[in-house]
Amino acid sequence: MAVTATGAAADAISSHVPELVAGKFASKLFAQDPTLWGPAAESESSKRLSWVGLGTSSRPLVAEIASLRSKFSAAGLDHIVLCGMGGSSLAPEVICATDGVPLTVLDSSQPDMVRAALTDRLEQTVVVVSSKSGSTVETDSQRRVYEQAFTDAGIDPTERIVVVTDPGSPLDKDARATGYTVINADPDVGGRYSALTAFGLVPSGLAGADIGRLLDEAEAVSGTLAADDEANPALRLGAALGGTQPLRDKTVLINAGTAAVGFGDWAEQLIAESTGKDGKGLLPVVVGDSPTGEQLADELWVRLVANDDESQPSGDAVINVGGSLGGAMLLWEAAVATAGRLIGINPFDQPDVESAKAAARELLGKGTGDAAPAAYTDGAVEVRTAGPDFLGDATTVADALRALFAQLPPSGYLAVMAYVDRIADQSLADVRIPLAHKLNRPVTFGFGPRFLHSTGQYHKGGPADGIFLQITTAPTQDLSIPGREFTFGDFIASQAGGDAKVLADHGRPVLRLNLTDHEAGLAQLQAAITEVTAS
Known part of the structure; x- marks a missing residue:
């Protein structure tokens, strides 16, 4: 895992990382200190920081999901559909695409798209219904049409629908009463930080992704990201994102060799929802393999490079960011939380x-x-x-x-x-x-x-x-x-x-x-x- 920078991005790292180290920001973050973003953010951050330890705390899910996958596979059910929005869908989409396993993501209320999903291999389909709040109208609507489609086909919906939600949510109560398989997620993790919770792991694991390896990758870097050290890649990335002067608030995400398929779409949600408030924030611009034209004065170019790429970028304000998928997810979560501190916003509300x-x-x-x-x-x-x-x-x-x-x-x-x-x-x-x-x-x-x-x-x-x-x-x-x-x-x-x-x-x-x-x-x-x- 490496974060290298040039120009204004390197200057921001030199300016802010020493003060973050002196203030023990990284160790306090991984100790789940809710005071890091000021008094106004404390009530929200006090219940949104469990993501720092998911590499370890999510481990029991691996066997539970593997057992469920075996049961479905034995019944010939190999088409996994995910009904979810935002963080509930973007992380599994990236995880499965990177592992090369198929997953149908239904994150829309557009009638033609919903109908196309409903008519695709229904006899072989398992549906994962994911909603943190348990009251997301899109997800509830998708669940309802799948229940009807299964019933009309003579299939018991309780044998085909798996629900992922926070404990005690309206969906949790209703699904348990109905007889669905329910897997609860950690309630102290916000949706966009939930990649390594049940929201990211259940659909990905059922689809065949190696979620154990994903957790291994996150756990392997957690000590590095928690260290009060100027080499800490999360502090470096966070300083480059949120600490340029003047702030380069257009964050251009460029695929420059990363093996993580669609990572920019996942990072887009994490950055935009976490930082865009109070008239401030970072606008993520996902551009694929190359930016459009010359670098603008308010752009920070972020090159998503291969895991083993430690090359030095070139340009005015450019950073290279590498890492395994599980490690990169934890890195970016910690970096965006760091950037929120520097920008002066609460990164956990929306x-x-x-x-x-x-x-x-x-x-x-x-x-x-x-x-x-x-x-x-x-x-x-x-x-x-x-x-x-x-x-x-x-x-x-x-x-x-x-x-x-x-x-x-x-x-x-x-x-x-x-x-x-x-x-x-x-x-x-x-x-x-x-x-x-x-x-x-x-x-x-x-x-x-x-x-x-x-x-x-x-x-x-x-x-x-x-x-x-x-x-x-x-x-x-x-x-x-x-x-x-x-x-x-x-x-x-x-x-x-x-x-x-x-x-x-x-x-x-x-x-x-x-x-x-x-x-x-x-x-x-x-x-x-x-x-x-x-x-």
């Missing part, structure tokens, strides 16, 4: 994630996911705004995009938020690249509602320098939710509408494009983006 959920529930209750009338319609695309009205005399989708981009401040970023089928419409994420070239500013892309549990917190709680492009679509066919008065289509419309409302309440400019015909609208949108970025 107030604006909750506000967006509340707004979505309000719209859902009223049945008005998209109550605002369209400003105009261009072909198969309805055009709306939220927040400041910036459309002027725009009449086309391309005009609307130009009007939105004109709102971009010099230090700002564009967030593209697409409430579409994350699997079938994966190629839409490619629009990030020409948009970044055109704007010469960071551009992020998130599939909704997945990003609401990740960068959604930063969008509203971080610095007020973002502009937002929201894409919604009419599903091919809606899907009802057993026992609910609303459908998946109603729900995702309310999630999009609620997010736009909260962004608008924070004064953020939002362009909302609704595709009334998915295929035609998608082609029209991509043509408009091409037109705007080519000019």
